[in-house]
Amino acid sequence: KKQVCVVGLGRFGSTIARELYQTGHDVLAIDIDEEKIQEMLGQVTYAVWADATNESVLKEFEVSDYDVAVVAMGGNNIQTSILVTALMKGMGVPYVIARAASDIHGSTLERIGADKIIHPEMESGVRAAHVGFDWGALDYMPIVPNFGICKMRPPAAMYHKTLEEAGLCNSSDRYNLSVMAIRRGRTYIMNPADDEEVQPGDVLIVAGTNEHLGELYELAV
Amino acid sequence: KKQVCVVGLGRFGSTIARELYQTGHDVLAIDIDEEKIQEMLGQVTYAVWADATNESVLKEFEVSDYDVAVVAMGGNNIQTSILVTALMKGMGVPYVIARAASDIHGSTLERIGADKIIHPEMESGVRAAHVGFDWGALDYMPIVPNFGICKMRPPAAMYHKTLEEAGLCNSSDRYNLSVMAIRRGRTYIMNPADDEEVQPGDVLIVAGTNEHLGELYELAV
Ligand SMILES: Nc1ncnc2c1ncn2[C@@H]1O[C@H](COP(=O)(O)OP(=O)(O)OP(=O)(O)O)[C@@H](O)[C@H]1O
Ligand SMILES: Nc1ncnc2c1ncn2[C@@H]1O[C@H](COP(=O)(O)OP(=O)(O)OP(=O)(O)O)[C@@H](O)[C@H]1O
Known part of the structure; x- marks a missing residue:
C-alpha cells in the first residue's frame, strides 16, 4: 500500500x-x-x-x-x-x-x-494508430509473441448465436480461440458458458494467435 | 493500405x-x-x-x-x-x-x-496507475471501469505453490482473482489447473477488480 x-x-x-x-x-x-x-x-x-x-x-x-x-x-x-x-x-x-x-x-x-x-497524448496516439485502425481489435495485450488477448466486437454474423454455434468455444473451437470474458453494457461475464448468446453491443475478450485473431477480424469487417 | x-x-x-x-x-x-x-x-x-x-x-x-x-x-x-x-x-x-x-x-x-x-488522457491515466510505477503490473487491459486483465510477475511468496495453495483459483479464491493464463518461458498455459505450480520467472495473466489486483501487487513488493 x-x-x-x-x-x-x-x-x-x-x-x-x-x-x-x-x-x-x-x-x-x-x-x-x-x-x-x-x-x-x-x-x-x-x-x-x-x-x-x-x-x-x-x-x-x-x-x-x-x-x-x-x-x-x-x-x-x-x-x-x-x-x-x-x-x-x-x-x-x-x-x-x-x-x-x-x-x-x-x-x-x-x-x-x-x-x-x-x-x-503521445502514448494514446501511438496505441490508437495500431489498435484504433486494426479493424478487429479494440485493445490487445500480448502474452507471448504471436499469442495474446484482444478485445473486439463480435462479427455481425455471430449475433444471437451461442458461443458454440459461433465456433468460439473449446468444444467446437473452429477458430482456436478462447473467449475469456464478454463485456455487456457496464458489466462482464467471466468464462462464459458454451450456450452464452452473443449480443450486438457485446465486447469479446478473446485469446488466440495473431493468425486466428486475424481470421476473426476478417469476419468483422 | x-x-x-x-x-x-x-x-x-x-x-x-x-x-x-x-x-x-x-x-x-x-x-x-x-x-x-x-x-x-x-x-x-x-x-x-x-x-x-x-x-x-x-x-x-x-x-x-x-x-x-x-x-x-x-x-x-x-x-x-x-x-x-x-x-x-x-x-x-x-x-x-x-x-x-x-x-x-x-x-x-x-x-x-x-x-x-x-x-x-483517461486511457493513459488508467494505464499509468497500473504500469507507471516500479511495482505492480507489466501491462493492463481494462474490461470495464474497475475490472480488467493485468500481466504481472508472481510474488516470491507464491513460488512453488499451486494456484490453489496461493489462493489464486476459484476454489480458494482468496483474492477474487482469476488466473487466465501463465506465460512460462516462450510458451503459455491457458486456463491453468488448480494444481499448477507457480514458478519463478512465470508471468501471470490475471483478471480482477482494481482492489483485488492491488492486494496482489502488495505481495509482489
Ligand atoms: N478549424 C480547424 N481546422 C484545422 N485545424 C484546427 C482547427 N481548429 C483547431 N485546429 C488545430 O487543432 C489542433 C489541436 O487543437 P487543440 O488545442 O484542441 O488540441 P490540443 O489540446 O493541443 O491537443 P493535444 O492534447 O493532442 O496536444 C491545433 O493544432 C489547432 O491548430
Ligand atoms: N498551482 C497549482 N496547484 C494545484 N493545482 C493546480 C495548480 N495550477 C493548476 N492546477 C490544476 O491542475 C489541473 C490540470 O491543469 P492543466 O490545465 O494544465 O491540465 P489539463 O490540460 O486540463 O489536463 P488533462 O489534459 O489531463 O485534462 C487543473 O485542474 C488546475 O486547476
Whole structure:
C-alpha cells in the first residue's frame, strides 16, 4: 500500500488518482480549483484545495513522507508542473512521476529530477494508430509473441448465436480461440458458458494467435 | 493500405498521423496552424494548411474518398471537433475516429456519428496507475471501469505453490482473482489447473477488480 500524492486534477490526474485509490493505495489529491476538489471527494483518500507551488502547504500535508508524487498538470501549466516537480524532489519524495506536454517539457522535468515522465497524448496516439485502425481489435495485450488477448466486437454474423454455434468455444473451437470474458453494457461475464448468446453491443475478450485473431477480424469487417 | 485524413495536429493528432504514415498508410494531415503543418512536412504523405470546418476545402481534398478520418482536436476546440466530425460523416467518410476531452464531448460525438471515441488522457491515466510505477503490473487491459486483465510477475511468496495453495483459483479464491493464463518461458498455459505450480520467472495473466489486483501487487513488493 503506497502513499501517493497527485497534483493537478485534469483528466489525466483525476483518472490516475481514482484508479490508484481503487487499487488500494492512499491517495492525496491536490488542486487549486475548488470544483475539481469537490468532484474528487469520496473517490480518493483526501482531496485538498491548495496551491501546490506553495512549499509550506506541501510541508503541512507532510508530502515528504509520501512514497510517490504524480505531477499531472498539462500544457496549460508547464511552469507550475516544473516548479511542483522541483519542490517534490527537493522535499525528498522518492519517486516522482511527471506528465509532460512536449519533448522540451519532458526533458526539463527529467533534468530537475522527475523519476518517470509520461506523455499521455503521445502514448494514446501511438496505441490508437495500431489498435484504433486494426479493424478487429479494440485493445490487445500480448502474452507471448504471436499469442495474446484482444478485445473486439463480435462479427455481425455471430449475433444471437451461442458461443458454440459461433465456433468460439473449446468444444467446437473452429477458430482456436478462447473467449475469456464478454463485456455487456457496464458489466462482464467471466468464462462464459458454451450456450452464452452473443449480443450486438457485446465486447469479446478473446485469446488466440495473431493468425486466428486475424481470421476473426476478417469476419468483422 | 488505408487513406487516412487527420485533422488537428496537437500531440495526439500529430503522433497518430506520423505513426500511421510509418505503418504504411497514406496520411493527409490538416491543421489551421501553419507552424504545425511545417513540422509535419515529410512525416506524412501531405500536410495542408486549412480550416477543416470549411466543407468546400474538405471537398477539394476529396476527403469523402478516404477510408478513415481522425478528428484529433482536444478540449480547447470542442465545437470545432463536433463540427468537423459531423462534416466528415455527412460527406460519407466510412470510419471516423474522434478524440474526446470529456464524457459529454464523447457522447455528443457518438450521437453525431463518430465510429470510435478516444479519451487519450483517461486511457493513459488508467494505464499509468497500473504500469507507471516500479511495482505492480507489466501491462493492463481494462474490461470495464474497475475490472480488467493485468500481466504481472508472481510474488516470491507464491513460488512453488499451486494456484490453489496461493489462493489464486476459484476454489480458494482468496483474492477474487482469476488466473487466465501463465506465460512460462516462450510458451503459455491457458486456463491453468488448480494444481499448477507457480514458478519463478512465470508471468501471470490475471483478471480482477482494481482492489483485488492491488492486494496482489502488495505481495509482489
Ligand atoms: N498551482 C497549482 N496547484 C494545484 N493545482 C493546480 C495548480 N495550477 C493548476 N492546477 C490544476 O491542475 C489541473 C490540470 O491543469 P492543466 O490545465 O494544465 O491540465 P489539463 O490540460 O486540463 O489536463 P488533462 O489534459 O489531463 O485534462 C487543473 O485542474 C488546475 O486547476
Ligand atoms: N478549424 C480547424 N481546422 C484545422 N485545424 C484546427 C482547427 N481548429 C483547431 N485546429 C488545430 O487543432 C489542433 C489541436 O487543437 P487543440 O488545442 O484542441 O488540441 P490540443 O489540446 O493541443 O491537443 P493535444 O492534447 O493532442 O496536444 C491545433 O493544432 C489547432 O491548430
